[in-house]
Amino acid sequence: MRGQATPWYSGGKGIIAKRVSLFGSRGKKTVFALFDSGASKSLIRRDLARDLGPLVELPEPERFEMVRGRFIVRDGCVASVGLGRAKPAHLFRAVERLSEDLIVGADFLQQWDVRLEPRRKKIVLDPRALRLKAVGHRPQ
Numbered sequence: 001m002r003g004q005a006t007p008w009y010s011g012g013k014g015i016i017a018k019r020v021s022l023f024g025s026r027g028k029k030t031v032f033a034l035f036d037s038g039a040s041k042s043l044i045r046r047d048l049a050r051d052l053g054p055l056v057e058l059p060e061p062e063r064f065e066m067v068r069g070r071f072i073v074r075d076g077c078v079a080s081v082g083l084g085r086a087k088p089a090h091l092f093r094a095v096e097r098l099s100e101d102l103i104v105g106a107d108f109l110q111q112w113d114v115r116l117e118p119r120r121k122k123i124v125l126d127p128r129a130l131r132l133k134a135v136g137h138r139p140q
Contacts, residue, residue, distance in 0.1 A: 014038055016116050016123060021082035022102065024052025031101035033081070035116055035123055039105035044092035048101055049077035055094055062093065071095065081108075083125050088112040 014037035022029050029052060041062070049055060055075040062073045073093040080087040081104065090108045108114065113129035116122075 014116050014118060016118055016121055018121070018123065020102070022052060023080040023082065023087060024077065026051065026053050033102040033104055034100045035104045035109070037106055037109055037116055039103050040107065042090060042092045042105040042108045043095045043098055043103040044077055044079070045098045045101055046094040046096050049092065049094040052077055052079050056091065058093075083123060086125055086127070086130055088125070088130065
């Protein structure tokens with residue numbers, strides 16, 4: 001873990017700190033992740049994002065506000081998070097000098113139907129959420 005967790009998070013409710021494997025087009029990294037239902041977006045340290053794969057420019061810059069100040073994110077990295085046997089992929093916003101390696105926010109948790117159980121320090125993934133469906137696709 002780099003630095004201390006910043007206090008702008010949801011005050012201990014809905015937060016789990018855990019080591020996870022991240023998979024990108026350039027390889028795999030084991031990182032310290034903060035799963036936080038109070039963070040609106042998922043963030044990754046910029047140097048770690050570059051190690052995992054090419055940075056992808058966002059359609060529009062996104063502005064964030066934290067206790068320690070404001071910042072703008074212009075790009076991110078697509079990576080898969082190892083959660084047991086599942087590896088759901090996500091676009092993580094790349095941030096310089098992020099206090100954690102990875103912050104997994106509500107966007108990831110909602111997209112993949114992940115439930116946090118902080119008292120038990122468990123991350124529960126509904127396997128039905130992993131069944132990807134192509135809407136409008138007709139098999140030939």
